[in-house]
Structures are given as C-alpha cells and as structure tokens.
Amino acid sequence: MNNYTIVLLFFSFFLKFLFIFAAHLRKRMEQEKVIFRCFGSGSSGNSYYLGTNREGILIDAGVSARTIHRHLRAIGLDFSRISGVFVTHDHADHIRSVGTLGERAHIPIYTTALIHEGIDRNYGLREKLKTSRKYFEKGVEFEFNDMTVNTFGVSHDSTDCLGYKIRLYGQTFVLITDCGEPNAEIEQAIREANHLVIEANHDEQMLLKGSYPTYLKQRILSPRGHQSNQTCGQLLADNFHEGLRNVFLCHLSQENNDPDLAYHTISEATAQAGWVAGEDYFLKVLDRLVVSPVYVLGDSMIEEQPKHSKKEQEQI
Numbered sequence: 001m002n003n004y005t006i007v008l009l010f011f012s013f014f015l016k017f018l019f020i021f022a023a024h025l026r027k028r029m030e031q032e033k034v035i036f037r038c039f040g041s042g043s044s045g046n047s048y049y050l051g052t053n054r055e056g057i058l059i060d061a062g063v064s065a066r067t068i069h070r071h072l073r074a075i076g077l078d079f080s081r082i083s084g085v086f087v088t089h090d091h092a093d094h095i096r097s098v099g100t101l102g103e104r105a106h107i108p109i110y111t112t113a114l115i116h117e118g119i120d121r122n123y124g125l126r127e128k129l130k131t132s133r134k135y136f137e138k139g140v141e142f143e144f145n146d147m148t149v150n151t152f153g154v155s156h157d158s159t160d161c162l163g164y165k166i167r168l169y170g171q172t173f174v175l176i177t178d179c180g181e182p183n184a185e186i187e188q189a190i191r192e193a194n195h196l197v198i199e200a201n202h203d204e205q206m207l208l209k210g211s212y213p214t215y216l217k218q219r220i221l222s223p224r225g226h227q228s229n230q231t232c233g234q235l236l237a238d239n240f241h242e243g244l245r246n247v248f249l250c251h252l253s254q255e256n257n258d259p260d261l262a263y264h265t266i267s268e269a270t271a272q273a274g275w276v277a278g279e280d281y282f283l284k285v286l287d288r289l290v291v292s293p294v295y296v297l298g299d300s301m302i303e304e305q306p307k308h309s310k311k312e313q314e315q316i
C-alpha cells in the first residue's frame with residue numbers, strides 16, 4: 001500500500017464518518033418535538049409560544065406577563081427559557097407586556113427599528129424598552145438558536161406590521177395576524193407553511209349589520225384593517241398545498257364573528273378547492289381569552305393538556 005492509497009483510504013473513512021454524523025444530527029433535529037401554544041388571541045391580547053419543551057420564543061406579548069408566566073410554567077418552562085419576544089406590530093393588544101418582559105425578566109425584544117419607534121410612542125406601555133431592545137431588518141433572514149427567522153410586510157394601520165416565517169427542526173411555521181389585505185409575500189409564505197396561524201377577524205355580513213359605528217366598520221374593512229373569514233378562506237383555497245398540515249384561525253372579533261361560523265366559512269372555501277378540514281389538514285379556531293392546549297406540530301394534530309395546578313386551573 002503506497003502513501004497515496006493510505007491518504008485515499010483515510011479520506012474515504014473520514015467522509016463516511018461525516019456523512020453518518022450529519023445524517024444522525026439531521027434525524028435528531030427533525031425528531032425534536034415542536035410545540036405551539038396560544039395564550040390569547042384577539043383585541044383583548046395576543047401572545048404565542050413556539051419552541052420545544054426545553055426552550056423557545058414568544059410571538060407578541062399582548063397579555064399580562066403574569067399570565068404568560070403561569071401558562072409557561074404549566075408546560076415546564078419559565079422566562080429563563082424564552083430567548084426572545086418577536087413583535088408583529090405596535091398596537092397595544094400585541095405589546096402590552098413587552099416592557100415588563102424586556103426590562104424586568106431580561107428577555108430581548110426583537111422587531112424592526114420602525115416598530116420599535118412605534119412601541120416607544122405607545123403611551124399605554126408603562127415600562128419603556130432600554131437594554132432589551134433588539135433589531136432585525138424586515139425581509140432579511142437570520143439564524144436564531146435552532147430557528148431560521150424571516151419576516152414580510154402585512155398591510156395594517158400600525159407603524160408597520162410583520163408576518164413571521166420561522167423554520168425549526170425541519171418544519172415551517174408561519175404567522176399572519178392583523179392583516180388588511182393579502183399580498184404576494186403572504187401568499188408565498190402560505191405556500192411554504194407546514195403550520196399556519198392566520199387571522200379570521202370578522203364575518204363581513206355580521207360586521208356590516210352589527211352595532212359598530214360607521215368609522216370603525218370602515219377602518220376594519222379598509223386595506224389597512226383586518227382580514228375577514230371570507231378573505232381568509234379564499235386566500236387559503238388559492239394557496240393550499242399538501243405540506244400544509246395545521247391551520248389555526250386567530251384574532252377573531254367577539255362582536256363580529258363566531259368560532260363555528262369562522263370554521264365553517266374557511267373549511268367550505270378550502271373544500272371547494274379540494275382540501276377537506278379534518279381529513280386533508282387540521283383546522284382549529286384559537287380562543288380569544290382561554291389559553292389553548294399545547295399543540296405538537298407535525299404531520300398530525302396532537303393536543304396535549306398541560307398539568308396546571310388546581311390553583312392555576314382556577315385562574316385560567
């Protein structure tokens with residue numbers, strides 16, 4: 001055996017080892033359980049947990065820090081396991097407790113410079129962000145722990161509004177809330193999503209016939225307002241694909257919507273396009289005020305009920 005053969009042999013062993021190691025790592029990464037939990041959705045407050053049962057992030061913090069902490073503890077987590085709060089926009093129902101989480105619990109608060117400026121101007125925020133303020137640029141993908149995060153523009157009457165596309169452990173999670181009208185980036189994100197949280201704010205007829213004053217109806221219906229069940233259904237029907245496994249409807253109006261009606265409108269629309277809720281994919285309506293079960297995100301929809309103590313159960 002000459003030197004050349006030895007080097008070649010060594011090299012092929014090394015390559016084989018690398019290949020096995022990479023395959024093992026990929027398998028481990030993909031086996032990690034991805035969990036999602038909603039702590040509140042709608043004008044009273046929005047906040048979502050996304051991660052594993054070891055660590056993760058929050059998207060928006062529009063419910064009280066105490067409530068978030070209680071619901072995290074029920075799944076064996078606390079603030080020290082939250083590596084960031086990612087903010088969609090600067091309306092109070094999405095940022096109410098960013099000050100407390102950022103400055104007292106020392107969790108970094110991530111969003112664009114423009115939205116941070118909006119947060120600064122928000123008088124409802126008792127504690128202003130100082131050391132916890134962190135920036136990223138809209139539309140520029142970045143790595144964050146085990147996640148790849150990207151954002152896109154959503155039309156809404158806030159300083160700016162972001163949709164999130166997050167890849168983790170081989171799965172793509174997309175969140176679109178407070179959305180006046182669809183755009184090409186939203187459609188593209190839906191076409192890439194395995195798990196989608198999307199706004200179904202109102203039923204158009206209920207809103208038009210309802211008791212809201214005209215200016216408020218116009219605000220909600222405007223291209224910078226909120227997304228109706230009908231628009232949500234059409235958007236899904238137009239962009240549905242086999243990889244889309246779980247759809248969660250969020251930000252339902254108490255006055256101008258009904259969970260059963262939202263479910264029915266959206267499932268009808270996707271069925272017209274050949275995708276049947278409960279068979280081809282899983283459809284859930286997120287409750288406005290009640291914390292959701294823990295959803296294990298994968299090909300199927302698995303709900304786990306966390307173990308709250310009796311005292312915590314009474315507070316929920």
Ligand SMILES: [Zn+2]
Pocket residue numbers: 042043046091093094178251
């Ligand atoms: Zn909102």
Ligand SMILES: [Zn+2]
Pocket residue numbers: 089091156158178
């Ligand atoms: Zn809003």
